Amino acid sequence: MNSTFNTNYSFNTIYYAIMNQYEEGLKLLASQLSCPSGDTGIEIGQLMHESNIFMTWSTVEQLKIQSKDKVLEIGPGLASHLDRILGIAENIKYYGLDISPLMIEEAIRINQIHVNHHRAFFQWYSGENIPYDNHYFHKIFTVNTLYFWKEPQVFLEEIYRVLKPLGSLIITFVQASTLEKLPFTKYGFKKYDDSSIEDLSSQSKFKTISLDSHTEIIKSKLGEEMKRDFYIWHLQKPKE
Numbered sequence: 001m002n003s004t005f006n007t008n009y010s011f012n013t014i015y016y017a018i019m020n021q022y023e024e025g026l027k028l029l030a031s032q033l034s035c036p037s038g039d040t041g042i043e044i045g046q047l048m049h050e051s052n053i054f055m056t057w058s059t060v061e062q063l064k065i066q067s068k069d070k071v072l073e074i075g076p077g078l079a080s081h082l083d084r085i086l087g088i089a090e091n092i093k094y095y096g097l098d099i100s101p102l103m104i105e106e107a108i109r110i111n112q113i114h115v116n117h118h119r120a121f122f123q124w125y126s127g128e129n130i131p132y133d134n135h136y137f138h139k140i141f142t143v144n145t146l147y148f149w150k151e152p153q154v155f156l157e158e159i160y161r162v163l164k165p166l167g168s169l170i171i172t173f174v175q176a177s178t179l180e181k182l183p184f185t186k187y188g189f190k191k192y193d194d195s196s197i198e199d200l201s202s203q204s205k206f207k208t209i210s211l212d213s214h215t216e217i218i219k220s221k222l223g224e225e226m227k228r229d230f231y232i233w234h235l236q237k238p239k240e
Contacts, residue, residue: 030187034148036077041102045078048144054216055143055230056081059172060088062234063139067091072132072162074142075099079107079122086119094120095137099127128155135164146173147189156204163237169206175213175229197233206235 036044060081065071067089073079076096086092094114098104107122114120125131127150140163149155159169176191185191192200201208212232219225 026184027187030184030189033184034188035100037100037102041100042106045103045106046080048077049080051218052077052143053081054218055172055214057084058214059141059143059170059232060085062170062232063141063168065089065092065139069093069138070095070136072097072130072137072140074140074159075145076107076122077103079111079120082107082111082114082120086114092119095132096120096122097125097130098122099125128158130158130162132162134161136162137167138164139168139170141170141172143172144174146171146192147179147185149190152190152200153203156200156206160205160237165237165239167237168209169235169237171233171235173231173233175231178227178229181226192231197231201235204235205238207238209234209236 032040032044033048036042036048063071065085065088068091069089070093071085072095074097076082076098077100079096082094082096085094096104096107098107101124104122104124108115111120111122115122123131127148140159146152163169173192176193176196179185179189179191197211210232211234213229214232215227215229217225218228
């Protein structure tokens with residue numbers, strides 16, 4: 001196989017690369033998980049939806065979404081879970097920000113009916129600046145994006161800015177002990193454990209409500225069954 005890869009290879013080709021040209025295949029998989037693109041990106045988006053759905057619903061349950069809430073999801077991918085979120089309560093406004101233009105395009109296509117009825121809004125962003133006014137959202141959540149934040153403390157401040165006082169932020173992520181077992185996570189993944197979360201929390205204006213540990217059995221990105229330990233970190237913006 002040619003030693004040069006691009007984003008138009010199928011996931012099967014990436015898997016073959018992982019098996020036969022190990023490091024290059026792992027780098028490509030890690031890159032696609034960070035920012036899906038090309039033909040492969042759609043397959044990766046579907047794979048992420050399927051493997052992350054339990055984490056997503058565990059997160060949404062803790063958000064306690066109410067009628068008329070404006071809810072922001074950072075990194076929604078395909079947003080194939082949107083129907084269920086909008087069914088939680090009446091007059092919810094959902095906003096999805098993603099660094100992948102492909103994921104935004106596909107999320108709009110999949111959820112076109114909600115976009116047309118102005119219940120869902122999808123937008124590309126840089127991964128750094130959130131393009132909304134101060135105190136705009138009631139609830140914000142993100143699943144499996146924390147590893148890719150370039151400057152976590154700075155980005156937490158940006159989330160703080162757009163969240164209403166007493167609003168909730170939930171960050172859900174796989175624990176470092178699990179990520180260390182996955183070979184592709186050595187490329188571009190920042191791993192978090194109790195200590196690093198405590199450090200991040202101590203520098204933040206947010207109040208930590210809870211940091212709950214959960215375990216599930218999933219099929220890994222490499223097709224193997226594995227135990228995945230993850231955290232649901234619930235924060236609140238204090239009343240100003």
